[in-house]
Structure formats: structure tokens, C-alpha cells
Amino acid sequence: MLNLGILISGRGSNMESILKAIKKKKIPINPAIVISNKPDARGLKIAEKLGVKIEVIESKGFKGSREEYDKKIISVLTKHGVTPKKGLVCLAGFMRIISPEFVKKYKNRIINIHPALLPAFPGLNSQKQALEYGAKVSGCSVHFVDAGMDTGPVIIQAVVKVDEKDTEETLSKRILKKEHMIYPEAVNLFARKKIKISGRRTIIS
Numbered sequence: 404m405l406n407l408g409i410l411i412s413g414r415g416s417n418m419e420s421i422l423k424a425i426k427k428k429k430i431p432i433n434p435a436i437v438i439s440n441k442p443d444a445r446g447l448k449i450a451e452k453l454g455v456k457i458e459v460i461e462s463k464g465f466k467g468s469r470e471e472y473d474k475k476i477i478s479v480l481t482k483h484g485v486t487p488k489k490g491l492v493c494l495a496g497f498m499r500i501i502s503p504e505f506v507k508k509y510k511n512r513i514i515n516i517h518p519a520l521l522p523a524f525p526g527l528n529s530q531k532q533a534l535e536y537g538a539k540v541s542g543c544s545v546h547f548v549d550a551g552m553d554t555g556p557v558i559i560q561a562v563v564k565v566d567e568k569d570t571e572e573t574l575s576k577r578i579l580k581k582e583h584m585i586y587p588e589a590v591n592l593f594a595r596k597k598i599k600i601s602g603r604r605t606i607i608s
């Protein structure tokens with residue numbers, strides 16, 4: 404079985420949806436470790452409650468380079484069996500850009516959830532961006548992480564209609580509900596080796 408490492412920075416609701424799906428035996432993967440770059444991330448408590456090991460690698464005040472910080476992450480992942488051969492890394496609200504070295508080492512083994520229909524509205528505050536743009540639909544995307552910002556091949560997307568009365572909060576809430584559905588599903592597909600990458604496309608069997 405593959406070993407899963409989840410990287411978080413805060414609330415951890417996507418992490419929770421993945422861990423709960425694993426607990427229900429819906430996903431054949433071992434939830435090996437949850438790592439946060441913030442000691443007060445709410446998600447850490449949730450992970451503990453669900454019986455998953457946690458580690459904090461504080462990024463605030465870290466003196467070294469991005470690559471050096473990521474080396475620390477990689478060593479914790481490795482310690483828990485989340486290796487480039489036997490691991491999957493999920494970014495779940497992890498508010499840091501990861502280094503090209505990390506991406507290269509775990510090639511096609513790092514996935515992320517983004518609260519918009521990529522390639523629309525990459526980066527931060529995507530729900531706000533969608534509203535300000537006047538988009539009639541938005542949604543969320545699970546994608547492989549490459550060296551760019553939210554640019555890797557898409558695995559699953561879900562569409563959410565934008566209501567004329569929507570605020571950033573109401574739209575974010577509806578998108579989040581879909582996030583909690585598609586992220587566990589993408590992890591499941593990965594764990595069952597059902598995703599092939601062909602150029603920019605993923606082929607799901």
C-alpha cells in the first residue's frame with residue numbers, strides 16, 4: 404500500500420475529508436503523516452483525533468532557503484515512508500510554494516486542490532477573483548503539482564454555479580463542499596493506480 408503525507412497550514416477541512424474517506428476503507432492508502440508549517444493549524448488537532456501522526460516544521464522565522472525548508476519536509480516524509488516510490492503527497496491548504504527540487508524529487512506524486520476551475524483564477528483568493536471577474540461558473544480542481552503556480556495536469560474538476568447574490572463567503576462555502584468530494588476521489592484514483600499522465604492530460608481508467 405502507498406503511504407500518504409498531507410501538508411497543511413490551517414483549517415484542514417480537505418485533509419479531514421481525505422482521512423475520513425480512508426477510515427471508511429474507501430481509499431486503499433496508509434495515512435502516514437500530516438505536516439503543518441504552522442504550530443497552531445486547526446487541522447493538526449483534527450488529524451490527532453483521527454489517530455494520524457502529526458509533525459510541525461515551522462516556517463515562520465526559518466532562516467534557510469526554500470530548498471532547505473523543503474529538505475526538512477522531505478526528511479519527515481521519508482521517515483514515515485512517504486517516498487518518491489511508495490508515497491503520495493497531498494497539499495491541502497498548504498500556504499507555501501514548494502521548491503522545484505521537491506517537485507522534481509516527487510515527480511507526479513504531489514497533488515493539490517485549488518478553489519477554481521483551472522487555468523482560471525490561479526494563485527490566491529480565487530473565489531474573490533471569480534466574483535470580481537463576473538464568472539457565471541467556478542468550482543475546484545485537483546491537479547498534479549509541477550514547477551509552476553497551479554499549472555500541473557488536472558485530475559478532477561467540479562463546477563459550481565455563481566449566483567448573482569453570492570459573496571466571497573457564500574461562493575467559497577459551496578465550492579468547499581465540492582472540494583471535499585473530489586479530493587478524496589482523486590486520492591482514491593491515485594491509490595488504485597488509475598491515473599495516467601499524457602502530456603498535459605490525465606487519462607482516468
Ligand code: GRF
Nearest residue numbers: 414415416417496516517518
Ligand atoms: C481550500 O479552499 C483549498 O482549495 C485551498 O485552500 C483551502 C484550504 O482549506 N487550497 P482547508 O484547510 O482544507 O479547510
